[in-house]
Amino acid sequence: MTGDRRLWLGAAGAVAVVVVAVVLLFGVTTAPTFPSLYEEGAPRIEGALAYVEYGGEDCVHVLDVASGESREVYCNDWVGLDGWDADGNLRVHSGNGREYVSIIDPNTGEVLEWDEFIPFDGPPPREPTTLRVRSHDGRVTLVYDGEAGEATLIDVEGPRNYSLWEFGMTADGNYAWVCDSEDRILVVALDGSGGPWTVTDGVSQPMWQ
Secondary structure, three states, X not given: OXXXXXXXXXXXXXXXXXXHHHHHHHOOOOOOOOOEOOOOOOOOOOOEEEEEEOOOXXXXXXXXXXXXXXXXXXXXXXXXXXXXXXXXXXXEEEOOOOOEEEEEOOOOOOEEEEEEOOOOOOOOOXXXXXXXXXXXXXXXXXXXXXXXXXXXXXXXXXXOOOOEXXXXXXXXXXXXXXXXXXXXXXXXXXXXXXXXXXXXXXXXXXXXX
């Protein structure tokens, strides 16, 4: 064996030792990946997903989940998404100091009405009691407690700060959706038949209808 080859093998061995040491000390260093909902073989899921993208202006987008097409419907400063109302319109508050709440048509972006924003001082909306999220040192699970008993829908490992945040169920009751700490929306079948799939990424304040 030549000296150069011995040096190369020694360097490669040292790198491998460092990688193993980093994984042992800090755990998995990359977030888990998931297939896209829009790849061949994935189900067609109906619904609308509203979310905020922050930037020079904060903009509300609405994603047609079935097609994967997203449209920008409203932009302003200091935007917050309050959710969907009973008529299928979006409640959006905006402004810094003096805040306003606007009712936005999600199809046209038209402001249907607006008024001064009054913060809600009641309890926060309840998340579905049949869904539970657990996070510990990068190991995350989404558990569904349905009529057939408890089932784990998502069980993955990532960096220690990887977690699942907002979550809920689709309107048809067939899927759970969740936003992870990578700002991705994931969906998974409640009956365990498939998923999770990535719907979109780069989202804040997701609201599914």
